[in-house]
Amino acid sequence: MKRFQLLILSLFLIASASAKKLNVIVVTGGHNFDRESFFEMFDSFQDISYTELKHPEANLQLGTIDLKTFDAVVFYDMPKTISEAEKESYYKLLKSGKGLVFLHHSQCSYQAWDEYITIVGGKYHEEKNTPQTSTYQHDVTFAVKITDQKHPVTKGIKNFEILDEVYGNTEVLPGVTPLLTTDHPQSSKIIGWTHKKENSHIVYIQPGHDKNSWFNPNYQKLVKQAIAYVSEK
């Protein structure tokens, strides 16, 4: 991003901040998606304004934007590799306590970066033919169970059904707090969680392949409340 573009972005974020909306950066790239429908969901969030950063520039841009101008970062990306310089952007976010929300295929990113699982809290293992190999299945209708209806991320949401892609045999770190589970045999049991890494609150939500989730009111509420929760200082 050029210096001028960065200035415009910063001004936009400051202007949005004054309207008392939460300002989020949405990081995309590395995996195809129906971007029109995806951002239709974000456009419907009245208390949230957003700026999209796309790979391959997104990671370095994340390290340059003034931390005071945004509240959280939502990752809907899946790049394969990350440079040492790009990792510094993550370290900066974690040190500053910026809230991070990871959606769907973002747990598949950076397969060779061992620390990434400790940031997301879980990992989809792409390596083939090992006991750890993860699986996916598209267009599955499954029941989502809320583990704690009082948690800020899930409050006001009852157990619900969703049509989405499921991931199976994913790794979930034992230290996370589960928020969403399912008993579907092709899915990992824990499909949503929260945890803390350094100073950042982090939420991961496994559903979110396409508009079947993005237009689901329960899913929309989950994403909104996850953003609000990780944004709290």
Ligand SMILES: [Zn+2]
């Ligand atoms: Zn997917």
